[in-house]
Amino acid sequence: MTNLSPLTEVAPEVPRSRNRWRGLLPRWSPKLGTGLGLAGAIVLFGLIGPLVTGDPATIRDFGLTPPGGEHLLGTTVTGQDILAQLAHATRGSLQIGLLVGIMATVLSGVFGIVGAYAGGVVDEIFSLFSNVMLVIPGLPLVIVIAGFVPPDQRGTGTISLVLAITGWAAAARVLRAQTLSLRNRDYVAAARVSGEKTWRVICVEILPNLLPILASQFVFAVVLAILSEAGLSFLGLGAANSSTLGTMLYYAQNGFALQRDAWWWFVPPGLIIALFGGALALINFSIDEIINPKLRDRARRARDVVAVETDTAAAEQDAVLTVKNLNVVYQADTPVHAVKDVSLTLRRGEILGLAGESGCGKTTLAYAINRLHRPPAEVTSGSVTFHDRDGEDVDVLALAPEELRAFRWVKLSMVFQGAMNALNPVTPIRAQLQDVLRTHRPGMPASDREKRCAEVLRLVGVDPARLGSFPHELSGGMRQRVMIAMALLLDPQVMIMDEPTTALDVLVQREILNEIKRLRDELSFAVVFITHDLPLLLELSDRIAVMRDGEVVEYADAEEMYLRPQHPYTRELLASFPGLNDDRGALIR
Amino acid sequence: MTTLEVRNLSKTFHKLRAVDNVSFTLTPGRTVALVGESGSGKSTVARMIARLVRPTSGEILLTSSDGEPVPRKAYRDHVQMIFQDPFASLNPFHTVEHHLVRPLRLHGRSRAEVPHLLERVSLPPDFAHRRPHELSGGQRQRVAIARALAPGAKVIIADEPVSMLDVSIRLGVLKLLARLQREENLAVLYITHDLATARHFSDEVLVMHRGRIVEHGPSDEVLTRPEAPYTRQLAAAAPDPDARFRQGGQP
Incomplete structure (x- = not known):
């Protein structure tokens, strides 16, 4: 039996960690x-302090001594040492x-x-029980219960x-929500x-994935x-036989510390x-970063980008968009060069296919063309x-924010990956389409807006009567058509479509x-059509660029690429799609 | 060898008939492809066979090599499932080893079999100590296949096993499944929406539409000469560059 060829695929490069817990620890x-540091110091003080400070209850005859000398933090009205009390x-x-x-964590967990x-x-x-516990106001209930004992x-x-x-009910709600999501994994x-x-x-299986939230x-x-507890004790309802920070405050209040300037x-x-x-x-905060890794890059996000030397390229005949030697780098701990020296030309009315597998940089490229990339990119x-x-x-990379707003969607629009799920579920289609017009054509009369929205829907083959529909009332295909309609609204010259049919x-x-x-x-209009499906592009587009590891490895007319693929990777991609009508068996053995 | 027979299986969710009177048989050494679009009910069939979803009506009969029905308790020794999304089907918290040791233990086998399992899916033995985020999609799916084999299963339900993978590695994973199926004489249900791989990797095809089987038969026949209108539509919709560049030309 022949063995399989070694895996050509590259595993993500992750520093190897033998320690399964390391991933759960917050980043420094x-x-x-x-x-x-603070919490540790306070805990240490609570642990060691009482052993070295002597008896807090000892009554002396010099009350209310200010800090200094024998009593580092002074004394109370009855001459007790405050440092000892504090410990x-x-x-x-x-x-x-x-x-x-x-106790609260166990209760909320259960x-x-x-x-x-x-x-x-x-x-x-x-969950009914948790909800009831949640709506009972905490402190009053505590006062009532504590008052009864x-x-x-x-x-x-x-x-x-x-x-x-x-105190457990709110946490139980959070855990329930997370568990509901985990149990369907x-x-x-x-x-x-x-x-x-x-x-x-x-x-x-479930509990370890909840650890950050539990923590x-x-x-x-x-x-x-x-x-x-401090609140309760301050009201005189705290633990009677023990001393806490709350009881200290209670006695200070009763001893008129404030009035006596103590x-x-x-x-x-x-x-x-x-x-x-x-x-x-x-x-x-640090634990939250584990739960939501997005928070980690906060610090970096503040920086704006765009530091580019610009040489406006000499345009090819009939070109509508020229990308020249574009490089995009993710400035992470180890920078990732996601787009390497990419040059492409989009002609008027052309469909340019951008093919590549996950992680090849095709979406990053599309975002950079539209200046939608965010730091660390x-x-x-x-x-x-x-x-x-x-x-x-127009030098897109040099546009000022206001100019960019005027440029995007008007000249160049985009249909995002999974866009059909990007519609707002609580507003009807009409409002979402009109929003675009209201933003970009503020002077447009309402009747014209309505007319334009109906017109674009008709263009994409959706009955304008659906303007009043909510997204969930439309099928996936219809929602995708609405997204295309939205991209058409301002009559753009270029439309970038990122995997527009993958979920369909x-x-x-x-x-x-x-x-x-x-x-x-x-x-x-011209289209940049991004997908991993090369046969689809061969059928649809005029020219195709195949991307791998951030580079365009082959850039040719669709027919040329189909008949005479040059790069080994293109050939590999073509061979990985068995045709429906190819000889059976050739692939298997 | 184990045979699994599905008889008049139906599932109703809130009045919606997701699966409607479906019957077929999985026999050792053969792959049956279940083809259909999302919402056609094919994943519900898989989940019913894997006993994750209870059927509304109908039977799933499992017969072992000696002709006796398999007792309910031993069902999971024989029937295992490979899930669609390898990024969701491995627990991010646990190592590869954990994912393989648990099913081995639960079915009375020794953890010493882990290296052998990895070898069967063409992964090096030191992968046992890795965690899912250190693996690529294809490697994850191989681990998922090894997990399904761990209890010694003879019936494998593969629910869209390659649709979430990069195209250049899909073929490798499918070939692996085909090789295991041949070597170990497995009965495989291959669920997919891709007619081309259904034709190349299965012996028999069931075409599902709105919960019903609309066409079935040998895969070559059904997919190259479809009879049912729905199957024809599906076959015509697949992207086909041939049609564009070689119209009227040589094959």
């Missing part, structure tokens, strides 16, 4: 460093925070994850329990098909608990609460020149392709 950042109170608050954090995974009646009951039984445990019971289905038991599916919810619960009594506990809350919030060199119908040449069925794809050809003939 100043935010995280500050947060961990014990910090420990007490941390204990409550930790206890509540654990109600959120188990309910969502089980589904049906269990989910209904669990006699003061002598109001220990740390009781207070923690009360805080946990009132194929890997969960695959685990079920291989015969895994339900509890294992939850614990082994974030835990941190949040801790902060909330410390703050609520700031050293109430500022330190307040400061510790604020700092600890701030520190945990900073840690939570950066055009490092090259030019994009648009040759207007009236003879004027073959029959619908056929209709849309016929539509594009017909519209091109009627309205004579």
Whole structure:
């Protein structure tokens, strides 16, 4: 039996990590460093402080001494050492925070994850219960419950329990939403098909993917608990037999610290609460970055791009768009050269096919032509020149923001990948089409707008009566036609279509392709058609550029490419599509 | 060898008849292609056979090599599924090894078989320690195939196994499936919307439209000389550069 040829495909280059947990750890950042440092210092103070500061309850005869000397932070009205009190109170608050954090996380996990995974009646009951708990205002309930418990039984445990019971519901909602999404993932289905038991599916397949969220919810619960406890204690409803930062504030209030200008009594506990809350919030930011990697590039996004030397290219006869030696680089930790020295010419009324596989840079190229690329993508060199119908040449990369707004969609429009899902689900088609006109043709009378919208719909073969329809009332093919209509609204000279038919069925794809050809003939705009489907391009386009690893490896007329493909990669691509009518068996053995 | 017979299978979702009275048989050593567009009900058929979705009516009968029906508890030893999207069907948290060891263990086999499984899908043994994000789409799909083979399954449901992969590697994955099918005498249900690969990689074709089977027969016959109007439409809609450049010319 012949073995398979070695894989030609290249795996993504990722630094190898043996440690499965590493991916879950937040990336190091100043935010995280500050947060961990502060929180660590406060925890250490709470742990070690009480051992070295002596008894906080010792009463001395010199009340309200300002900081300094023997008592670093001064004394209370009864002469107790504030530093010692602060150390014990910090420990007490941390204990409550930790206890509540654990209990609230467990509660939210049970109600959120188990309910969502089980589904049906269990989910209904669990989520009803969470919702009820969510709408009960927390602090008043805590006050009521705490008020009911006699003061002598109001220990740390009781207070923690009360805080946990009132504090888990919001987290359960978040976990439920995430679990609902995870349970429909194929890997969960695959685990079920291989015969895994339900509890294992939850614990082994789902739970690890929820860890960042659980961690974030835990941190949040801790902060909330410390703050609520401080509030309760301040009202005199806190734990009776323990000292926390809240009880310290309570005694400071009762001892008229403010009125007597004894700031050293109430500022330190307040400061510790604020700092600890701030520190945990900073840690939570970093955890959020794991859940939502998009946040990581925030810092980089601020920078604008466009630092290009421009040499407006001498236009080929009849050209409408000339791309010359364009380079786009993703300025990541290791820069990725996504588009390398690409030169293309789009003639008036031409359909130019851009073929390539995922990651070859074809979408990046399309975005750069339209200046839609966002940092970290950066055009490092090259030019994009648009040759207007009236003879004027526009250097697209040099346009100022306002000029760019006037250029995009008017001269050059785009149909995005998966565009049919880009329609706003809550507004009718009419509003979305008219929005474009309202933005770009502010002076247009309403009746003309309506007329133009109906006209473009008719152009793409959709009944103008559908103007009042909502996107969900249209089929996928119809929504895609509406997107094309939207791109046609301002009568552009160039339309870039990024995989416009990939999500559609073959029959619908056929209709849309016929539509594009017909519209091109009627309205004579030029099209850049991007797809991974080379046979489709061979049938549709006039010229084709094949891209691989950011480079155009072959650029030729469709017929030439079909009959005499030059580059080995083009041949490989052509060979990977068996034709319906090819000899059977040639491929298999 | 295991034979799977589907009899009058139907599934209704909220009054919508997603699968309507579908019957066919999967026999060892043969590949049956189930062809249709999205929404035709073909994935629902796959999920019913994989016991992820309960049929509204109809039967799925599994017969082992000795002619006895397979007991319900052992069903998953025999029938496994390959999912469409290799980026979704592997848990990002776990290594390749985890994905293979679990099904091995659950079906009473030893974890020592992992290197052998990887070898069968043409992956080097050190891939066991990698995690999904370190693999390309094609490599992931090979892991998914190895996972389906791990319990020693003899019936494989492949739900659009290559439609999410780059075109230049689709053929490699399909050839791998074809080779495994021949070597291990598997019964394969190949679900796809691509008529060309259906013709090249299957012995028999079922064309599905709105939950019903509208045409079935040997793949060469059905796909080169379609009878049903729907099959004809499908065959005509596929992009065909031949028609453009070699009209009236030599083949």
